[in-house]
Amino acid sequence: MKARAIVVTSGKGGVGKTTTTANVGAALAKLGERVAVIDVDVGLRNLDVVMGLEGRVVFDLIDVLEGRCKRSQALIKDKRLEGLFLLPASQTRDKEALDSEKFRLLVRALIEEDAFDRVLIDSPAGIERGFQTAATPAEGALVVVNPEVSSVRDADRIIGMLEAREVRENFLVINRLRPKMVERGDMLSVEDVQEILGLKPIGIVPEDEKVLISSNEGEPLVLKNGSIAGSAFMDVARRIRGEEVPFPDLREKSGFMGALRKLLGGS
Amino acid sequence: MAWFWQRNKSKDVLKERLKLTLAYDRAQLAPGMVDALKNDLLDVLKRYFPAEQEALKVELEQRGEKVVMIANIPLR
Numbered sequence: 001m002k003a004r005a006i007v008v009t010s011g012k013g014g015v016g017k018t019t020t021t022a023n024v025g026a027a028l029a030k031l032g033e034r035v036a037v038i039d040v041d042v043g044l045r046n047l048d049v050v051m052g053l054e055g056r057v058v059f060d061l062i063d064v065l066e067g068r069c070k071r072s073q074a075l076i077k078d079k080r081l082e083g084l085f086l087l088p089a090s091q092t093r094d095k096e097a098l099d100s101e102k103f104r105l106l107v108r109a110l111i112e113e114d115a116f117d118r119v120l121i122d123s124p125a126g127i128e129r130g131f132q133t134a135a136t137p138a139e140g141a142l143v144v145v146n147p148e149v150s151s152v153r154d155a156d157r158i159i160g161m162l163e164a165r166e167v168r169e170n171f172l173v174i175n176r177l178r179p180k181m182v183e184r185g186d187m188l189s190v191e192d193v194q195e196i197l198g199l200k201p202i203g204i205v206p207e208d209e210k211v212l213i214s215s216n217e218g219e220p221l222v223l224k225n226g227s228i229a230g231s232a233f234m235d236v237a238r239r240i241r242g243e244e245v246p247f248p249d250l251r252e253k254s255g256f257m258g259a260l261r262k263l264l265g266g267s
Numbered sequence: 268m269a270w271f272w273q274r275n276k277s278k279d280v281l282k283e284r285l286k287l288t289l290a291y292d293r294a295q296l297a298p299g300m301v302d303a304l305k306n307d308l309l310d311v312l313k314r315y316f317p318a319e320q321e322a323l324k325v326e327l328e329q330r331g332e333k334v335v336m337i338a339n340i341p342l343r
Contacts, residue, residue, distance in 0.1 A: 149281055156289050185276025192278065196285055 001202075001240045003140025003169045005107050005119045009162075010144040011154030013125030016175040017144050019211055020203075021122040022050045023230070024142070026220040027237030029084035033117040036075065036110050039089035040134040041124040042098050048088045052218020053078065062090040065102045071114065080223060085116075095129060100136045107137035118240075127157055135162060140169030142236075143199065146176045147188040156197055171202035173236060178207050179250040190247075203236035205229050206250050290327050294334040301327060301336075312340060 008021045018039075025037040038061065039047035048054040059074035064087070071087075078084035090097070110116045123134035135141070141162050145155040155172070162170055174193055181187035188196075190204055208229035214221045221230035222237075228250075235245045291298050305325040312323050324339040 149285060152285055153288060153292065156292060160293065182278075185278050188278050188281060192282055196282065196289065 001140050001169050004111050004117065005121065005137045006140045006142060007121045007123050007135050007138035007167065008142045008144060009123035009131060009134065009158055010125065011127060011158040012151045015144050015146045015151050018046050018050050018122055019215065020142060020144050020173055020175065021047060021120050022220050023222050023233035024236050025120045026081055026084055027222040027234045028118055028240065029081040030222060031237055031241060034083040034115060035118045035120065036085045036087060036116045037120045037122065038087040039122050040130060041122065042089050042093060042095045042130065043091065045089040045091040047122050048086060049218065050215050051086055051220060053086050057088045060088045060090040062093045062097045064106060065099060071109065098133050100133045103133055104137040127161060135165055135167055138167045141167050142171055142173050142202065144173045144175050145193060147174060147193055152193060152196060159197060159199060170199055172197065172199045173203040173205065174201050175205045176207045177204060177250065183251060202239045203232060204247050205232040286329065290329045290334045308338060312338065316340060
């Protein structure tokens with residue numbers, strides 16, 4: 001992706017925006033980029049706890065926008081990864097305090113003056129002002145979608161709005177895919193979601209218990225090896241950087257039931 | 268046993284539902300309104316093509332970027 005300012009969004013809540021932001025941000029940093037992740041969900045701060053940086057919050061986004069502190073004072077440096085910084089949302093202020101134009105200028109300054117290679121913006125759920133503000137500085141978007149009716153519908157709305165706002169470099173992150181259910185025909189496949197939404201996937205992340213465990217511990221998955229979701233997020237970061245990374249085959253090796261089904265002519 | 272293998276896949280049901288729902292969403296139309304329009308259209312069409320009543324169809328369809336309403340009027 002050419003886009004340096006990327007909004008992570010979904011419309012629907014609870015589909016994995018914050019997990020995606022934390023992990024893709026950490027993965028990009030692991031690959032050597034200087035990354036700022038920004039939590040724009042004013043009043044409902046969460047990116048800090050998912051990343052395990054909650055104990056170090058002093059200033060927040062609104063403080064920076066309203067000039068109560070410098071950018072450098074509010075950016076929390078992740079000690080585990082060189083080049084990863086978090087700008088937390090305000091937990092106490094209300095959304096009205098968030099000014100789109102000021103926010104746009106802040107993201108510009110991070111890229112142009114503070115030499116960040118990438119700014120990931122964790123958008124709040126919904127299609128109202130919070131999302132609109134989060135999308136203002138963005139040149140591209142990761143639209144996080146679960147293969148499920150309401151998430152796909154909301155993603156379609158969000159994609160329409162991104163296009164209307166001239167955010168152009170947009171990709172899907174298909175999250176919480178269950179390969180077994182897809183195989184059975186009880187969950188939309190990657191191809192189905194792509195066909196319905198008309199957007200290409202940049203990430204396919206299978207459902208993985210380790211996602212919850214890692215957020216319990218405040219350790220982004222990509223910091224450790226050995227989880228399928230973690231390596232899926234790592235792949236997202238590589239593709240963002242322009243590497244050609246094939247999507248791994250998530251289907252289970254067809255066992256007895258699979259063979260039986262084929263024999264009986266099912267799909 | 269055959270019903271088990273040949274049951275409708277729920278994702279195909281979902282796909283059809285989503286395609287229609289998104290067509291309405293994208294066209295910013297209320298499905299109920301379109302239904303009413305469809306029925307009115309059919310009434311008019313029936314006046315002119317009384318013999319073809321059963322075959323008349325009015326449907327919404329996504330065609331690339333656009334959502335189009337298609338009236339299918341077989342003329343024998």
